[in-house]
Amino acid sequence: MRILVVNVNTTETMTAAIGRQAAAVAGPDTEIVPLTPLFGADSVEGNYESYLAAIAVMETVRAYREPFDAVIQAGYGEHGREGLQELLEVPVVDITEAAATTAMFLGHKYSVVTTLDRTVPLIEDRLKLAGLDTRCASVRASGLGVLELERDPAAAVEAIAAQCVSAVEHDRAEVICLGCGGMAELRARVIERTGAPVVDGVAAAVTLAESLVRQNLSTSKLRTYAPARPKTFVNWPPEFGRS
Template sequence: MRILVINPNTTPSMTAKIGLSAQAVASDTTEITTLSPDKGPASIEGFYDEAYCVPGVLEIIRKGEIMGYDGYVIACFDDPGVDAAREIATKPAIGICQAAMYAASMVSTSFSVVTTLPRSIPIIERLAQHYGMTHFCRRVRAAALPVLSLEDPHSNAIEQIKAEIYQALEQDRAESIILGCAGMSDLAQWLSCETGVPVIDGVGAAVKMVEALIGLGLKTSKVGAYGFPLPKPYQGDFAPNQWES
C-alpha cells in the first residue's frame, strides 16, 4: 500500500522529521511518501496559519488521487482541512490529532495533551469536543515554545516538553500523554521510556490507522457530507483548482 503523509507547513526539516517518524512505524509492505506544500506558512500556530495552509494541502491530495495513493495523513495537530480533504479523497484521510486521541483512549482512561504555544490550547480543546474526546481529555497544556524551536538543536524545547509532561502526570492525573505537534514526533518513544507512561505521537498513530483502514478495504463515504464538491466556477488564484466532476 502507498500512503501520502502531508506536512501542511513549508519547513523542509520538519517534513523530513515527519517522514522518518512515519517510516519508523509503517509496515514493511507500506510505501511512505512525505510532502509539503510549496506555498503557505513556515509553521502553523493559529487559525490564520491553518487557513493559509489548507489550499496547499488540498492541492497535494488532488494530485495524490491522480497518482493512486491508498490513503493520506495530514500531519499537523490542528487537523487543518481534514474534512475538505475527505470531500476530494476517495481513500482514507486522517488528521494526527484525531488519530492520537483515539489511540490514547484505547490504552488509558485519560490523557493530557502537551502542545507548543498557549494559543493552541483552545483550538485543541475544540477538537477534543468535536471528536467526542472530552471525557478522556484531562487538560491541554502548552510548553510555551514556538513550533520552529523544535527544529533548533540549541533550544531547550525538549526539557520544556518533558517538564510539562511531568506536571500533567502529577497535577492532571493523566494516564497517557499526547504530543500536540507533529514537530515532536521524534520524541515519543524516548519520552515514554523517561516517564513510564504511553506518550503518543499522532503521526505514527495516523499511519497505523490508515494502514488498518486500507487493510479493511474501507474508503471515504461519498454519501452526504463527504460527497464530492459540487462543480462550480472559481475565480482568481483558485480558478485552476475548481472541482470538476
C-alpha cells in the same frame, strides 16, 4: 500501499522528520511519501495560518500525480481534514484524532502537550468536534514555537517533559499525546522522563490508515463528505505544480 503524509507547514526538515517517523512504524508493504505544502507558512501556530494550511494541503494533494491509498494530515489541531475527506475517495486520517483515539485504548484519561499556548484552543476545538474531548484531561503548552523544536532539541525535551509530568501529577492523565508533528522524534526521551505511554500522532495515524486500507474502508460519501457540487470558481485553483 502508498500513503501520503502531508506536513502542514513549509519547513522541509520538519517534513523529513515526520516522514522518518511514519516510515519507522509502517508495514513492509507500505510506501510513505512525505509532502511539503506548495505554499504557506514555515510554521503553523494560529488560525490564519491553519486555514491557509488547510488549502495548501488540499492543493498539494490534488497536484500529486501518482496513485495513492490514503492521506495523513500531519498537523496538530489544524483545519482541513473535512475538506480532504470531501475531495478524496481514499481514507484521510488527521494526526490529532489518531493520537487521541489511540490514547483512549491505553488509559482512562489522556493529556496533550503542544507548543505555544495560543494553539491550545485549536486543539481543544478539534478534539471537541471529533467527539474526543470527554477523555481529555488537559491540553498543555510547552511554550516553545514549532521551529524551536528543531533548533534546540535538548531544551525542547525539558520543556515538553516538564508539562508531561505536570499532566500526570496534577491533571491525572494516564497517557500523553505529543501535540505537534514535529515532536515525533522526541517520543523516546519523553517516555524516559515520565514513565507514561506516549503517543505520537504521526505513528498512530500511519497504523490507523494502514488498517483502513487493508479493510477496504474509506469515507462515507452518502451525505457530509459527498463530492462537491459543480461550481464556477473565480481565479481558483492556482496552477501549483501543474503544467
